[in-house]
Amino acid sequence: MRTLMRVALPCLLVTALGCGGDNTGPNGQTNGDMSAKFDGSSWSSVATFATRNATNAGTITAVSGADEHSIALAFAFVDTGVGTYTIDGTSATNAVLTDGGKGWVASAVGGSGTVTVTTLDATHIVGTFAFSMTASPGTGATGTKSVTQGTFDVKF
Numbered sequence: 001m002r003t004l005m006r007v008a009l010p011c012l013l014v015t016a017l018g019c020g021g022d023n024t025g026p027n028g029q030t031n032g033d034m035s036a037k038f039d040g041s042s043w044s045s046v047a048t049f050a051t052r053n054a055t056n057a058g059t060i061t062a063v064s065g066a067d068e069h070s071i072a073l074a075f076a077f078v079d080t081g082v083g084t085y086t087i088d089g090t091s092a093t094n095a096v097l098t099d100g101g102k103g104w105v106a107s108a109v110g111g112s113g114t115v116t117v118t119t120l121d122a123t124h125i126v127g128t129f130a131f132s133m134t135a136s137p138g139t140g141a142t143g144t145k146s147v148t149q150g151t152f153d154v155k156f
Helices: 002-016
Strands: 032-038 041-044 047-055 058-066 071-078 083-087 094-099 102-106 112-121 124-135 144-155
Touching: 032 047, 032 058, 032 071, 047 144, 058 144, 094 124, 094 144
Parallel strands: none
Antiparallel strands: 032 041, 032 144, 047 058, 058 071, 071 094, 083 112, 094 102, 102 124, 112 124, 124 144
């Protein structure tokens, strides 16, 4: 779990800090897109990032996206290929959402959700996600966040 958080949080931070270069994707990105609904409101990333890293736990894949309003979302999972990865009290899959410095999580310690990978190769990952997220202690967040209709299509 800690290893996954160490992968997801740096990816989230890198994404949140911005992107540059020739933006040519559907949302103005060169490496892909990510979108979802947070509590019913539509969101699209303006910076999206994906990475795969081999670790002692297996190959860990992380996908993150951020917008210009300081909302960022990242999730990580032990990658076994195309399929559905569940977040529950025993899973290694996790998701982190920050909004204005406040944080919510779906992980083994709270929240739930799924990440479904429909395409995965050496250079590209495509899929969907949905989370019910709980407030992360110490961030000023309260209540829960519902993330629905999530999609990603990102190059590594």
